[in-house]
Amino acid sequence: MTRILTTSQYLDTPRPNLQWLVHEQIPNPGIVLLEGPPKSGKSFLAIDLARSVAQGVPFLGWVTQKSRTLYLQFDTSELIWRQRLEKMVSLGVDLSGENFLTIHPDDVKHPLNLLNYQHVAWLHNVIESANPNLTIIDVFRETHNADENDSTEMKIVGDVLVNLFKGRSLVLVHHSKKIYDTGEAIDPATVSRGSSYLTGKVDSLWLLYRNRLYIQGRTSERQEIRLVQGPSGLWEKVDFSSPEKTLTP
Numbered sequence: 001m002t003r004i005l006t007t008s009q010y011l012d013t014p015r016p017n018l019q020w021l022v023h024e025q026i027p028n029p030g031i032v033l034l035e036g037p038p039k040s041g042k043s044f045l046a047i048d049l050a051r052s053v054a055q056g057v058p059f060l061g062w063v064t065q066k067s068r069t070l071y072l073q074f075d076t077s078e079l080i081w082r083q084r085l086e087k088m089v090s091l092g093v094d095l096s097g098e099n100f101l102t103i104h105p106d107d108v109k110h111p112l113n114l115l116n117y118q119h120v121a122w123l124h125n126v127i128e129s130a131n132p133n134l135t136i137i138d139v140f141r142e143t144h145n146a147d148e149n150d151s152t153e154m155k156i157v158g159d160v161l162v163n164l165f166k167g168r169s170l171v172l173v174h175h176s177k178k179i180y181d182t183g184e185a186i187d188p189a190t191v192s193r194g195s196s197y198l199t200g201k202v203d204s205l206w207l208l209y210r211n212r213l214y215i216q217g218r219t220s221e222r223q224e225i226r227l228v229q230g231p232s233g234l235w236e237k238v239d240f241s242s243p244e245k246t247l248t249p
Helices: 007-012 042-057 080-090 117-130 151-164 196-201
Strands: 018-021 026-028 030-036 069-073 134-138 169-175 206-210 214-218 225-231 235-237
Touching: 018 030, 018 042, 026 030, 026 169, 030 042, 030 196, 042 069, 042 134, 042 196, 042 235, 117 169, 151 196, 196 214
Parallel strands: 030 169, 030 206, 069 134, 134 169
Antiparallel strands: 018 026, 206 214, 214 225, 225 235
């Protein structure tokens, strides 16, 4: 039987599992699209997000809710990925903790195709085993064989993800289109690659471009945040009171 509620009853209905993983930026459940040109530093931002939520420490100054976090990396070769993480640790980045999870390299299914039932079953088992509140998929294009410009095919992929991550949060790292500087404000939705279905589906769009993070979504007003990338690769908000922190070229 379907329960019909008044607005007051709806607002009074206990929903203890609803929370902000990153305050007013990433709801749980919810979907965020983190996009940017190749080699723009998206993965470093995603790693920092994952470790911050896993450890319950601030991310770019925002309060996080300590939660189990699963990082699924499909974009970079294992050797380069390991070297990247080892360098970060050697420079003092804390990637430890029982909440920061990944998959054994021999058990990663790659290529992954979410239009394949067996591949969906594999990912379902991964999610059930890890039981994460937040999952980061890096990069989204490596998870399906659909035509990313076809809204019908992308809806199928989107429906699969929604069912797989029901009640959880998901961040999809995604390549943007080539961005041309016109002197006008950048709209993350217009530079997203592929069908507009994806940008319409997610709760928030994050665009990392030339040391700025542009955020547009349902969870907050449009934001433009200046960042600086440190030697470890991690990003920080620019602190104008500290002259030694300057924007990288």
